[in-house]
Amino acid sequence: MSAALALRVCPRAPQNPASGEKAALTPEAIGALATACLRLEVETWPKPGLVSHVDNGSHADMDAALLHRSAGGLEPFFAAIAKAAGAGADMDRLRGVGMAAEAEMLAATGGVNTHRGAIFGLGLLCAAAALRNAREPTLGATVSRRWGRAIHEGPAAPHSHGSRAARRYGASGARGEAATGFPSVYGLGAPALDEGLRLAPHDPEAARVQAIFALIAGVADTNILHRGGAEGLAFAQRRAAEFLDRGGVGAPGWRERAARVHDEFVARRLSPGGSADLLSMSLFVRAVERPARSMRSEFDHARGAQ
């Protein structure tokens, strides 16, 4: 993102010249950026099993229009989470805003779970973005240090798909990822975005495809475990790793190969919703932490796609 566009997409609060600290983004800018990241995730194809602007993947109850409606409705809640964090909110207070966001999502979609995992993970990163300063290395480190313990020990829904899969297969899921500072974002998704941009410098969608494959290959996604069990997860991880081993988006014919993997996931009804959430979060941390290197045309596109 150019400096001018960075200011347009994420207008910053005035810098404190005395302390020289990194200036925090305004809550409104944080909310707009989080929603832009959700929209960019939708506008990515091929993404194995997932909903995109091209097709509905393994989902009978969702399409791109529904995901965009949900993403738009969440923007003020992401801003509210950032505002609450900036005012010193603890995890109980953040959870309250997150639950209100879930209620808005269900109202906007007629009861479909379009973004529950994303509200949680991206919401916590929005909270961290409001507190950004020179002392914390990453947004993930802020989440882990300030709220990690409360996330770990906080209330969990015992009968959710995620917690059932977590119990049965020993996966730590969305909560574990957040409590430990988003290792999949910093270790898989964000570096794969960088690698994808290097492999295909003029195709930002290709960078997002590289990132979703890297995430699927490495994440124990409770959505896949819920629908396909351990066998489904092993299949998904193997196929994604094979795509990357053959050169990912740097190899000729990558789009057709990725589309074939997508078809295989759909045939098995597999959907890596957790990896989709982590792609949005990877876009978000890169845009906040390295704004000069983020992708200008991407965010322009996301704001137009509604």
Ligand SMILES: CC(C)(COP(=O)(O)OP(=O)(O)OC[C@H]1O[C@@H](n2cnc3c(N)ncnc32)[C@H](O)[C@@H]1O)[C@@H](O)C(=O)NCCC(=O)NCCS
């Ligand atoms: C933690 C949440 C997401 C509950 O998740 P749970 O594991 O019980 O299962 P559920 O099936 O409802 O949702 C899990 C979702 O997490 C995502 N996910 C799956 N696997 C992973 C993974 N390995 N890493 C990250 N996300 C994942 C998927 O999108 C999935 O749909 C959430 O419902 C919750 O506690 N909400 C309260 C709101 C809150 O605390 N907000 C904080 C401030 S924003």
Ligand SMILES: Nc1ncnc2c1ncn2[C@@H]1O[C@H](COP(=O)(O)OP(=O)(O)OP(=O)(O)O)[C@@H](O)[C@H]1O
């Ligand atoms: N493009 C996308 N396609 C599909 N899922 C996505 C996408 N982006 C994000 N997700 C995440 O996937 C989750 C929804 O997945 P899914 O519908 O498989 O879960 P579920 O409602 O728990 O289960 P099921 O549909 O199997 O009854 C959401 O929480 C959301 O955050």
